[in-house]
Amino acid sequence: MSRHVTVSGVSLEIEEQGQGRPILFLHPGEGLQANRPWMDALARNHRVIAPVHPGFGGSALPDWVGTVDDLAYLYLDLAQQLGLEGAVLAGNCFGGWIAAEMAVRNTARFAGLLLAAPLGIKVGGVLERDITDMHAIGRSEFMRLAWADPSKGEIDYTKLPDTELAGIARGREALCVFGWKPYMHNPRLKRWLHRIDVPTHLIWGEQDGIVSTAYGEAWKAEIPGATMETVPQAGHYPHWEQPEGFAARVLAFTDRI
């Protein structure tokens, strides 16, 4: 069920479902999409708390919020406000970047960090692109790169109500506000990943055309003790494309931490 909470003066739309060890799940650049089956699958074993990022969907984007730093502090405040203890901090794509920025700052409320195809670090040289420029390709090319099976991801926008379309349009602009330049990464983040002091697990879709598994290996190398596994028949959004397989991997991770 969706509700609104105010955190540090920012009105956030939050989806929450299920019982068990809490998972604070930070959604990808394409939005929360709570109606896809991923949330039901995760909520069978966990209390899933999934905020909608500022500027996306029904969450406010105050003028003073404009960087991923702001989002990291905002969600650390949210975790405190909700009184989370021993929770799993999880994020996919853009949400993985935010989760990592939180984890290098403060892991006091978290027992583990789960990153699914996170954006956020720079690995290669100046002429090498680690992250596909999603804003320089057409929508159909984006879908082909982001999904193992693009037909599973298609949304018929012409059938959605205006309020939902406005939420999508707002989210697309907000993603640019946060991640346009440098493109979807923080050049300094990689050097601070060593600070992450909770068990960290990386999950990667084998057909991810936005960030490669080699990029995932670079993350793994920077975070002490991190583990990584790949998901077959999945692209950049493994929780959407393989919801059961994703939930099983999350459960295996939460069982061992």
Added chain:
Amino acid sequence: MRTWYFSEMAYHPAWEKGLERGSLRVNFPSENLDPREAGMLLNRYLDEFALCDEVGLDIMVNEHHSTATCMTVSVPMALSIIARETKKARLLSLGNPIANRPDPVRVAEEMAWLDCLSGGRIEIGLVKGAPYEIAPANSNPGRLMRRYWEAHDLVIKALTTSTGPFSWEGEFYQYRAVNIWPRPIQQPTPPIWMTGMSVDTGIAAAERGHVVGTLLSGGLAKPMYEAYRKRARELGWEAGPDRMAYAALIGVGHTREEGMRRAHQIADYVRTSPVVAEPFTNPPGYNSIGANVAMLRAGPRAHRMITDRNGVPIDHRTATVEQFMDTETVFAGTPDDVFNQLKAFNQRMGGVGHLLFFGQGGHLSHQDAKENISLFGKEVAPRLLELGVPEQAAAE
């Protein structure tokens, strides 16, 4: 109605290849340009600008980037040459794409320098820029207009401060010692222009008293002008035609056929220039949420930029001169024809004080371009100067 000649200094020899690739901008590699031919064309275009001064026309220059449609990469660079080659023409920069410029103080410096160089002939456009300019500049399309307004305020503050330095600690720009040398001749600033296609732009320009310009669509221009006049009235002043500008393609000839032929060749610019790969046409944040909702609701379809007088979209890639004349994108014919068309347009729009005369699209030969400029300057522009507020609008 004053007339400002402009051309985008197109590199038309590459257009056909660009059309085949489906994009003339951003991702169209420059291996499709011969630098020596580019140099020859640039010199030719600058000669055409210089001719305007001799025939009594004012001059406008704009800029685009990474494109075969426009080789002007820097308005101040082009205007500094033109300023030295002209004596009387007023020189309009339309404009400085300030939301895409990392350094607005530099913009103020360049404009002030040009005002000094030209003896006070500069007019300053502060523009948002087209959506496909976002990628070449790598400027953030998110919060674009907030950045635009901060840059706008900073440029004006820099131009009007002669007791500096002052500091600026804003959201997007930070300076510790702004103190531009030289400062402009025209006080408090040279005339300021904005461009747009919406009612909101009309209102924003009215609130600052700027000239507002739009292009190629009378259907979009009219509500914008009306919003400007209404907002000015609310603020206690009457906005005359000198606050309104309109850009159109114009072909004039000694015979109607010659004028139509020239217009047809210039119109190839409009048939070509909007052809750009999909992702660069609407970067998120460039257009309003409302406009994006409408686009998502409409579903994927060909990009269209022009509607006719009844709001019906036309396909700009294949439209005829006659169709473009219906949308008020093109005016064409003999000097009498063109004057009468513009007089009627001025009437419909409630008075437009500035005509931005797009008189060279690329395919027009140098000889034709010179004749187009001369004929317009000698036989149409002087009569347009007599056009003021149309009677009907004045009575409203």
